[in-house]
Amino acid sequence: MKDDLYLAGKPGTDEVMLGNHALARGAVEAGVDVVTAYPGTPSSEIVEALNEVSLAQGFHSEWSTNEKVAIDVASGASLVGARALVAMKSAGINVAMDTFVTMPYGGVKGALVIVVADDPDAHFSSTEHDSRPLARQAEILCLEPADAGEAKEMVRQAFDLSHELELPVLVRSVSRVSHGSANVTLGPIRRDETNPAFNKHYGFQYRWNVYGPPGTRSKHEWLVQQFPKLEAYAERSPFNDLKLTPGARIGVIAAGLGSAYAYEAIRRLGLDGKVHWLKLGTAFPLPTEKVSQVLENSDKVLVVEDGTNWVEGLVRETAQRIGSMCRISGKGPGEAGEAMPLWGEINTDMVVRALAAVAAVELKEDEARRQLKVQLEGGVCPRSSTLCAGCPHLGSYWGLRLALQRYRDDVHILNGDIGCYEQAGYGIFAENLFSGDDSHLWKAQSVYEMLDTIYVMGSALGMAQGQSLADYKGGKVVAIAGDSTFYHACLPAVANLAWNGGQVVFMIVDNRWTAMTGHQANPSTGLVGNGSEAKRLDISEATKALGVEHVLTANAYDIKTVKSALDQAFKLDGPVALVISGECRLQMIRRERNMARPTTVVDPDRCNGCGLCLRFGCPGLGLGPDGKKVQIDQIQCNSCGLCSQVCNRAAITVQGGTH
Amino acid sequence: MSTTNVIVAGVGGQGSILIAHILGKAALRQAAKASRTVQVRIGETYGAAMRGGKVSSHVRFGDARAPLTMEDGADLVIGLEPLETLRMSIPYLAPEGTCIFNTAPYMPADVKMGRAEYPDIDGLLTGLRRLGRQVISLDATGMAQELGKSQVMSVVMLGAASATGALPLDQDILMDTIAGEVPKGTSDLNLRAFSRGRSLAENLLGTGASS
Ligand SMILES: Cc1ncc(C[n+]2csc(CCOP(=O)(O)OP(=O)(O)O)c2C)c(N)n1
Numbered sequence: 046m047k048d049d050l051y052l053a054g055k056p057g058t059d060e061v062m063l064g065n066h067a068l069a070r071g072a073v074e075a076g077v078d079v080v081t082a083y084p085g086t087p088s089s090e091i092v093e094a095l096n097e098v099s100l101a102q103g104f105h106s107e108w109s110t111n112e113k114v115a116i117d118v119a120s121g122a123s124l125v126g127a128r129a130l131v132a133m134k135s136a137g138i139n140v141a142m143d144t145f146v147t148m149p150y151g152g153v154k155g156a157l158v159i160v161v162a163d164d165p166d167a168h169f170s171s172t173e174h175d176s177r178p179l180a181r182q183a184e185i186l187c188l189e190p191a192d193a194g195e196a197k198e199m200v201r202q203a204f205d206l207s208h209e210l211e212l213p214v215l216v217r218s219v220s221r222v223s224h225g226s227a228n229v230t231l232g233p234i235r236r237d238e239t240n241p242a243f244n245k246h247y248g249f250q251y252r253w254n255v256y257g258p259p260g261t262r263s264k265h266e267w268l269v270q271q272f273p274k275l276e277a278y279a280e281r282s283p284f285n286d287l288k289l290t291p292g293a294r295i296g297v298i299a300a301g302l303g304s305a306y307a308y309e310a311i312r313r314l315g316l317d318g319k320v321h322w323l324k325l326g327t328a329f330p331l332p333t334e335k336v337s338q339v340l341e342n343s344d345k346v347l348v349v350e351d352g353t354n355w356v357e358g359l360v361r362e363t364a365q366r367i368g369s370m371c372r373i374s375g376k377g378p379g380e381a382g383e384a385m386p387l388w389g390e391i392n393t394d395m396v397v398r399a400l401a402a403v404a405a406v407e408l409k410e411d412e413a414r415r416q417l418k419v420q421l422e423g424g425v426c427p428r429s430s431t432l433c434a435g436c437p438h439l440g441s442y443w444g445l446r447l448a449l450q451r452y453r454d455d456v457h458i459l460n461g462d463i464g465c466y467e468q469a470g471y472g473i474f475a476e477n478l479f480s481g482d483d484s485h486l487w488k489a490q491s492v493y494e495m496l497d498t499i500y501v502m503g504s505a506l507g508m509a510q511g512q513s514l515a516d517y518k519g520g521k522v523v524a525i526a527g528d529s530t531f532y533h534a535c536l537p538a539v540a541n542l543a544w545n546g547g548q549v550v551f552m553i554v555d556n557r558w559t560a561m562t563g564h565q566a567n568p569s570t571g572l573v574g575n576g577s578e579a580k581r582l583d584i585s586e587a588t589k590a591l592g593v594e595h596v597l598t599a600n601a602y603d604i605k606t607v608k609s610a611l612d613q614a615f616k617l618d619g620p621v622a623l624v625i626s627g628e629c630r631l632q633m634i635r636r637e638r639n640m641a642r643p644t645t646v647v648d649p650d651r652c653n654g655c656g657l658c659l660r661f662g663c664p665g666l667g668l669g670p671d672g673k674k675v676q677i678d679q680i681q682c683n684s685c686g687l688c689s690q691v692c693n694r695a696a697i698t699v700q701g702g703t704h
Numbered sequence: 705m706s707t708t709n710v711i712v713a714g715v716g717g718q719g720s721i722l723i724a725h726i727l728g729k730a731a732l733r734q735a736a737k738a739s740r741t742v743q744v745r746i747g748e749t750y751g752a753a754m755r756g757g758k759v760s761s762h763v764r765f766g767d768a769r770a771p772l773t774m775e776d777g778a779d780l781v782i783g784l785e786p787l788e789t790l791r792m793s794i795p796y797l798a799p800e801g802t803c804i805f806n807t808a809p810y811m812p813a814d815v816k817m818g819r820a821e822y823p824d825i826d827g828l829l830t831g832l833r834r835l836g837r838q839v840i841s842l843d844a845t846g847m848a849q850e851l852g853k854s855q856v857m858s859v860v861m862l863g864a865a866s867a868t869g870a871l872p873l874d875q876d877i878l879m880d881t882i883a884g885e886v887p888k889g890t891s892d893l894n895l896r897a898f899s900r901g902r903s904l905a906e907n908l909l910g911t912g913a914s915s
Contacts, residue, residue, distance in 0.1 A: 059732060060732075061725070061728040061729050061731075061732055061744045061746070191769070192745065192769070192771075221747055221771045221772070222771075224747075224748050225745065225746055225747045225748060225771035226724075226725070226728055226744070226745070226746035226748075227743070227744060227745050227746070227771075228732070228742075228743060228744055302771075304769075305745075305769040305770040305771070306769075306770045308769040308770070309768075309769055309770050309774075312767075313774070392770070392772050392774075393770050393772065393774050394774055394775050397774075414776075414799070417834055417835065418794050418795070418835075420831075421790065421794050421831045421834075421835070422794055424790070424823045424827065424828065424831065425787065425790055425791050425794070425823070426787065426812065426814060426815065426820040426821060426822060426823060427812065427814050427820060428715070428757070428758050428787065428788070428812035428813070428814065429812065429813050429814050430756070430757045430813075431756060431813040433756075473813065473814055473817060473819055491817060493813075656817075656818065659816065659817045659818065660817070662813070662817075664756050664813055664816070666816065667811060667815075667816035668816065668818065680854070681756075
């Protein structure tokens with residue numbers, strides 16, 4: 046990221062900027078005071094950028110331990126008058142939900158802007174969750190940008206809106222906006238000091254206390270009374286654009302990124318200037334007046350949006366209210382011919398097909414080309430993702446595999462949490478795997494087939510405890526989580542395990558970084574978000590303090606220690622925590638750039654091509670040109686030495702350097 | 705105004721994101737030079753910090769609004785890795801489109817573990833030639849290594865692409881943008897890489913030194 050875009054970028058100039066950097070720039074232009082976030086793809090670059098410039102710009106910016114904590118810190122700041130921003134990925138808003146729906150009861154004094162980056166198509170997420178309906182749940186405004194340029198402007202204006210409406214404002218991005226780039230026109234940077242002040246009865250009594258007299262219900266009544274102001278804003282918002290075309294009988298209502306696809310689809314079909322057009326930047330509430338005008342002037346309306354059919358539902362509500370007979374279609378089955386399914390993301394081609402169906406335009410198909418493509422697709426082989434060369438998680442998994450060999454006929458349950466280590470559940474090459482049998486034994490061929498369950502952050506341990514407490518005795522019950530995940534959502538689960546019991550081995554794979562989302566700092570790192578040094582918290586001590594009796598440790602880069610700790614753990618009675626340490630190899634190399642790097646070599650006389658090390662799964666290893674013996678890819682190899690511990694024939698050695 | 709659509713296909717760490725951003729920024733400069741406005745859109749998916757996954761970018765400029773190219777819509781595919789070039793060309797390469805093809809494979813884990821077979825490069829090229837109008841294949845990885853740094857492979861490819869006529873961007877604007885975007889201290893090397901790629905493609909096309 047380039048600092049100059051934040052500090053020296055001249056107002057009025059256009060830049061091609063990443064959506065997430067544009068969202069960050071919007072906050073800087075608005076004079077943000079406090080920034081919080083928990084990283085999560087595709088949102089992480091927003092606060093990565095703000096962390097980087099925070100010291101120079103004089104605001105507080107942090108990685109918080111989770112999204113609930115992040116929204117609480119930002120909310121607290123807004124109560125004393127600060128302009129606060131909190132950012133997260135789609136899953137994060139679920140973690141923050143309790144505060145998210147309660148906070149609006151008293152509203153804000155400074156400003157609170159909540160940016161959530163959804164992930165239609167689940168490129169990097171556990172679900173395709175759509176955050177827009179949550180704005181209705183919380184009874185607040187939701188803005189939805191079409192691209193980076195609008196994203197910057199929306200965040201900037203959201204601060205003023207939040208202050209004016211005295212309510213949090215939700216800005217909903219999606220992967221293609223956050224990780225896409227577009228023209229962004231830079232604006233001036235606001236620099237005025239906020240003097241924090243606190244008044245317990247600000248505006249109305251017991252403002253910041255939902256239980257304060259006369260009670261919670263009256264706070265909700267206040268919130269409901271604010272809604273007309275939100276509706277009035279939606280009607281005048283510069284982000285909603287209505288163009289009625291005299292004589293047209295078809296309307297297109299397109300929200301956020303959907304409007305970018307719809308803009309191009311309309312032109313592709315030659316329908317520019319032949320349909321009514323309503324581009325929406327407010328996903329809640331809708332500008333009902335404008336929507337009504339489109340409905341009243343159309344026989345058919347197509348709603349285009351990325352995510353669920355949220356806006357379509359709101360358009361239908363308006364139609365019902367005004368008694369419109371207009372035929373409305375959008376996602377899923379209907380007049381748009383199911384061109385835009387209710388899962389996955391949309392694109393211009395899908396919108397073209399949907400609009401062609403609604404407008405009865407015929408599309409040409411090139412059958413020969415279609416067949417050529419089917420034929421060529423047959424020759425495309427998959428590229429499964431893997432852990433990095435030298436990843437400490439490889440050592441932890443190999444130790445686990447060795448320890449479980451003694452119980453090889455049992456059906457163990459390995460519950461994976463969320464982080465790089467979840468790769469051990471991604472599988473290699475899609476084979477047709479299905480069996481209705483109970484307690485079926487599947488032999489994992491590589492580390493990538495080891496994990497049995499994966500859901501969301503913090504759930505592995507509770508799941509494992511449930512399996513144990515349900516009296517599952519078919520095999521060992523294991524949960525695996527990383528350091529960032531440990532501090533994010535495992536602490537209550539550890540307390541529950543210590544308290545309610547369960548025969549569970551909980552492996553905490555501590556690589557010291559929140560690695561998967563781009564190596565952010567967490568309490569295990571020894572740094573805070575802006576790069577300053579901080580106290581390094583100790584996971585073993587934390588598990589002991591929470592009451593786990595058996596706490597073991599091991600070194601991920603020394604597989605024997607992992608195996609022997611697990612041998613012990615599997616024999617102990619009651620819950621066991623095993624903390625396996627080993628820093629993310631990429632981070633270690635980045636820091637110790639000048640370290641003399643050892644070289645890993647294979648002795649071709651000793652290698653018999655048994656393939657054991659290939660099942661270990663390090664991408665630095667592969668079969669050589671003869672297809673018989675293993676070869677090290679020296680560009681990828683990070684010289685960690687793990688593979689030399691895996692080989693039974695001592696064919697792999699690490700030479701020279703310090704490792 | 706028409707829109708130029710480019711796809712940069714590759715594997716994490718090969719530089720597809722850098723090339724996409726050079727193109728996007730150069731398009732903005734090109735328009736500024738002619739006192740025109742241009743809408744630039746770059747669409748990417750990248751997620752996990754892990755290396756070696758598929759990474760491809762869509763770069764679009766002109767009257768662009770959407771982050772993704774339409775099916776059969778790419779005027780140019782810059783293919784940094786053979787398998788990924790094929791994967792992205794099947795849906796996107798236009799029948800009239802150009803494909804720049806780096807011949808050096810980056811083996812997927814599936815192949816390394818012996819659980820899949822890497823497609824045959826010649827067969828793959830034949831397929832590409834049926835999909836688009838022209839395919840220029842070169843060993844850009846080898847050229848980059850000769851230049852002293854395998855990381856400049858993507859810039860060799862950009863140089864080759866600039867010679868084909870599929871990119872409505874001036875050579876000097878591209879070169880200025882490269883110099884501004886690559887890591888400090890590497891701009892000379894990158895500009896040499898650009899020129900090497902460009903002259904190789906010019907020779908293959910028999911166009912000689914044109915700009
Ligand atoms: C609620 C929620 N917030 C954020 C994320 C994004 N996320 C995915 S993996 C991950 C990192 C976990 O780090 P750690 O547990 O230390 O494992 P590592 O990747 O370092 O191995 C995060 C934050 C998520 N999936 N869910």
